[in-house]
Amino acid sequence: MSDDPVYTPAQERVIATIGKDPAPHGAPLPSDLADELKADLETALVPFHDVLPDGKSYENRFFISKQALTDVHSCEAYFVDGRGDFEWNLANSRGTIVHKAIEVSIHTRGTINPTDLVEESISRLANDANKSIADFLVTLDEFSRAELVGDCSSLLTRFLEGFPGIKKQWYPQVESALTVNLAKGRVRVSGKVDLALGRPPDKVIIDLKTGSVFGAHRDDLRLYALLDLLSIGQSPRKVASFYIDSAEIHPEDITEGTLRSAAKRLESGLVRAIELKLHKATAERRPGSNCRWCVHLDSCEAGQAYMTQREEDEGW
Numbered sequence: 538m539s540d541d542p543v544y545t546p547a548q549e550r551v552i553a554t555i556g557k558d559p560a561p562h563g564a565p566l567p568s569d570l571a572d573e574l575k576a577d578l579e580t581a582l583v584p585f586h587d588v589l590p591d592g593k594s595y596e597n598r599f600f601i602s603k604q605a606l607t608d609v610h611s612c613e614a615y616f617v618d619g620r621g622d623f624e625w626n627l628a629n630s631r632g633t634i635v636h637k638a639i640e641v642s643i644h645t646r647g648t649i650n651p652t653d654l655v656e657e658s659i660s661r662l663a664n665d666a667n668k669s670i671a672d673f674l675v676t677l678d679e680f681s682r683a684e685l686v687g688d689c690s691s692l693l694t695r696f697l698e699g700f701p702g703i704k705k706q707w708y709p710q711v712e713s714a715l716t717v718n719l720a721k722g723r724v725r726v727s728g729k730v731d732l733a734l735g736r737p738p739d740k741v742i743i744d745l746k747t748g749s750v751f752g753a754h755r756d757d758l759r760l761y762a763l764l765d766l767l768s769i770g771q772s773p774r775k776v777a778s779f780y781i782d783s784a785e786i787h788p789e790d791i792t793e794g795t796l797r798s799a800a801k802r803l804e805s806g807l808v809r810a811i812e813l814k815l816h817k818a819t820a821e822r823r824p825g826s827n828c829r830w831c832v833h834l835d836s837c838e839a840g841q842a843y844m845t846q847r848e849e850d851e852g853w
């Protein structure tokens with residue numbers, strides 16, 4: 538009897554979509570692309586050196602994440618202060634726990650059932666004083682904890698059914714940080730990759746998603762590809778969003794064009810973010826999906842009109 542793994546059709550689809558390409562096609566990237574794109578970003582930041590923090594310590598930097606970059610390109614008022622203070626809850630903690638469980642599953646010998654993996658992940662995160670989620674997890678009552686374990690176990694099971702078992706030979710990286718420092722350390726662009734497989738130049742970066750398909754998901758992945766190029770000098774071969782609920786994978790080949798467009802988006806977003814936060818420029822309001830969570834919604838006419846229209850479109 539063969540020891541080869543038996544894959545579900547969904548798992549076979551993932552392998553066919555992002556697996557190693559024996560005959561890579563597409564033009565190779567110019568060898569000086571990383572230097573060129575980084576130089577353009579540096580040039581765009583020169584006018585702001587005087588207002589930026591001096592970058593002499595970790596805290597003394599202007600930080601921008603993939604989420605902040607998406608926000609500044611959608612609604613500027615939401616980017617400035619519309620998000621409110623972040624608080625952990627049952628819904629937003631699921632991703633962190635399931636990612637941890639996936640990480641543990643790659644490095645454990647033998648088979649552990651999803652509920653045990655989730656229990657172990659919750660215990661580890663709850664005991665990690667460096668993680669802000671710890672305070673939330675240790676205060677959960679028994680009922681809420683059981684609910685969280687149930688939700689995360691279902692999600693993890695779904696992931697394991699749709700995504701092929703990850704082998705150590707694929708050089709998996711889970712929740713790995715990507716960072717680029719600019720303007721002599723005054724600016725830090727950072728992201729955290731859910732899953733990366735393979736070694737450069739065959740690397741594939743994958744974001745694991747629990748909801749619907751959004752255009753911003755593709756922008757996030759292009760940003761990761763750009764950060765990889767700017768930091769290690771080599772971009773991934775491909776990026777992909779894997780939607781756990783539907784077991785669908787949406788890939789994109791990384792080309793010179795995608796990297797140039799990601800660099801332009803980063804540059805314009807970064808400049809605008811600095812103008813808004815440090816120059817106190819007037820923030821433009823652009824209604825969209827963020828209105829649902831925005832602390833300004835009650836007093837924002839544009840947001841209210843958008844939500845009313847949305848309810849009419851989605852209602853009975």
Ligand code: SF4
Nearest residue numbers: 612824828831837840
């Ligand atoms: S309610 Fe909508 S349009 Fe108004 S500030 Fe918030 S996100 Fe922007």
